[in-house]
Amino acid sequence: MADECCSKGLTRRQWLNASAGLGLAAGEAAAAPRVNIHAAEPPPASADEALSRLKAGNRRFMEGRAKHTHENASWRHMLVEGQRPFATILGCSDSRVPPELVFDVGLGELFIARLAGNIIAEDVVGTLQYAIAHLHTPLVVVLGHEGCGAVTAAVDDMLHANHEPSHIEALLRLIEPGLAKVDLKQERDALLKAAVEANVRWSMKQLVAVPEGERAIRDGKVTLVGAVYELASGNVRFLSR
Structure with a gap:
């Protein structure tokens, strides 16, 4: 490699000096002091701004223009001293719906709880209370998605009284009360779509029923919204309140 460089007008000494200089620069960069993440990029000042940032990121993702920012080593170093996510997401465990990719955000920007069917259980409530x-995340999003296996299983259990392993049965018992008003006689695609949305609203209703959650919403400390991710388009459809 050195001979090739020399043939292009650099002497061996010049090439070695340049290489040493690059190594020194890299060492200086690695030793650079950490930067406060809060000062580097202030988070949204309100729930409305946080929601706008999520919508803009989802639009980039949907259109194939994702930036994939805040994922490199320098950004990781800034996060060592702490986190300051601008929104909390309660989502499903489904591998097709990773919130960071869906909303085109990076490390440290979302506080996320994921479990099948985006259900509300005691540990989930504790996680959201911590957030x-x-x-102090001003925005909480309950994110359901089309084709949710947990919701589909709950619908099928209501229709046919299916038998699942005990822990899956326990999960379905947490979903089914929210589907009580869904018309089970409608065409299947419409039924499952309605059930997914009803399940999101059911999770939201349960969060509001928690005294601390109701108080935080009433006092304006947090805004709670629901949304459904559309698998084919990549669009996140936010539900009307």
Whole structure:
């Protein structure tokens, strides 16, 4: 490699000096002091701004223009001292719906709880309380998605009384009350779409029923919204309140 460089007008000494200089620069960069992430990029100042940032990121993702920012080593170094996510997401465990990609955000920007069917259980409530009380995220999004296996299983259980393993049965028991008003006689695609949306609203209703959650919403400390991710388009459809 050195001979090739020399043939292009660089002496061996010049090439070695340049290489040493690059190594020194890299070492200086690695030793650079950490930068405060809060000063580097202030988070949204309100729930409305946080929601706008999510919508803009989802639009980039949907259109194939994702930036994939805030994923490199320098950004990771800034996060060592702490986190300050601007929104909390309660989503499904489905591998096709990773919130960071769907909303085109990077490390440290979302506080996420994911479990099948985006259900509300005791540990989930504790996780969301932590996000509100300690991380002060102004926005909480319950994110369901089309083709949700947990919701589909709950619908089929209501229609046919299917038998699932015990822990899956326990999960379905948490979903089915929210589907009580869904018309089970409608065409299947419409039924499943309605059930997914009803399940999102059911999770939201349960969060509002928690005294601390109701108080935080009433006092304007947090805004709660629901949304459904559309698998084919990549669009996140936010539900009307």
